[in-house]
Amino acid sequence: MITLKVNGQDHQVDADPDTPLLYVLRNDLELNAAKFGCGLGQCGSCTVIVDGKAVQSCVTPLVLLAGKQVTTLEGLGTLAAPAPIQRAFIEEQAAQCGYCIAGMMMRAQALLMRNPKPTDAQIRAELEPNLCRCGTHMRILRAVHRAARLMDTADAASDRSVR
């Protein structure tokens, strides 16, 4: 058994240390926001946050995660109480098929946590590893800018759950 810290809770997981984090999140913990895209760390749809940094969970084995905090999209907010990043993506209608969007939000969240007011160039550079085949990039960019503004306002500064 391996102890895995996800969204603030310890989970006992019956898995080999070389199991990719993504498999455990989806199959064992039923946290299905992170998606399986390429399985090679090349598309970003599996992105989650580990100790504050955006990580591609499909190429991150459990052995690297001992003692580290994993945050998934489910850990940021809920349907009833979406986090600023989620609100922003809804308000900008940034999803088309939506497959990449959970990963986009997690990487954007990691950026906004270390840089609350990123420039357009910084957002583009940060999101470069995440692919979107529908072509909603301009809406995604707007959504990240909107999230930065939302996080800046007092009523939306609810986002304390990310570790």
Add this chain to the structure above:
Amino acid sequence: MARRLRIITGIAAVVLVAGAAAGFGVAWRPSIAAIAPPRPDTFNPDLVKRGRDLAAIGNCSTCHTVRGGGNYAGGLPVPTPFGTVFSSNITPDAATGIGSWPEAAFVRAMRSGVSRDGRHLYPTFPYDHFTNVSDADDRALYAFLMTRQPVSASPPANQLSFPFNFRPLITGWKLLYFHGGDVPSNVAKGAEWNRGAYLVEGLAHCGACHTPRNALGAERVNAQFAGGEVDNWHAYALNDTSHAPVRWTADALYAYLRHGWQADHGTARGPMAEVVSNLASVPDSDVRAIAAYMADISGAPAPDGKRPADAVAQSPPAVAAQADPAGAAIYAAACASCHESKRPLPYGGVDLALSTAVTSPDPRNLANIVLAGVGAVEGERSPIMPGFAASIDDVQMAALLNYLRVRFGKRPAWNDLDKAVRDARAAQAVSVAAREAPAESSQRGKP
């Protein structure tokens, strides 16, 4: 301490020599009169095209272009042991570039490292190699550069410590280390070899990175191609001291330079990836010539004709795992599924027993690659690897590197892996910051 002493001794020597040289009037170079920038349509298009290929071989854009700046507009900080030198604007802008330079001034700068106004140029501009470039090729390069888009941009002032900020000192440096002239041809070696020698020793300036430098930043003549360093990357030894597990052949070098990877050796990363990217537009014959010459420099291939897989030994996995169990666990979980997939490059990972990054005396390249990964190259069938910077911590990194060295390197363990990991992290942070700079859509990513 020894290094500092060496530098101080060196400084004293240069000061003395510079003084003597100044006395003999060697320091003085005349200014060449400025001209109005020549119109682009006054240059022969064929000459411009030849200049373009030559500029690619010379890797000019790597130092003279920064992300967010115009092509060839300069401003790249080049760190040296003596401070930071910023690359100059070589667009035909009259005020801030070389637009007012007549052809003779450009040829003089290439041949002897002197600016149009007569000032000596710092040898970060590798005129110790460019002096070997023929006047005809210099004229083609001039035609190419003078037909680029002029960009008004002045690089930041150099940040050099005393006494290196005193430009006349360069006279002394040149007297000691600069030998102008052409690459002597060797009739016994054939046309391809001689073409390769001309390019490698001249415009391509391979030794600028691959030859170690002395205390005053000059390439050590008795250690040519023995391995140097650039931007926290180790530029591997290319002579017979190469640590490549399989000896390089001309064909392997050609494939590596043409595609950026070669199955028996690995993938070009860091500054070498830019070299390969620039070579993409260069004719096959020149890439073959470079490969033929370099293969000769590195010695003849092993005569027994062993297949690379047979030539390479590795420690039994169990023995290596005993040496570093934590590293073994990480390798098995994060690396083996690609690197032991037996899928040939570029679809599988390189067999790490073939990787010079693992057998090299310097662990930095391996650390850099584990952290940053290998990005897909646009339009190329090239190897990819995810970077682990965000998910692997420093202790895990050191364990992994140690294991790889024992298992696949079969060389003495690396010392001070903690420092190598810290340096690689710092270099990664710099590269991420560079990516975040505002970029024109036409700009390549740097570094």
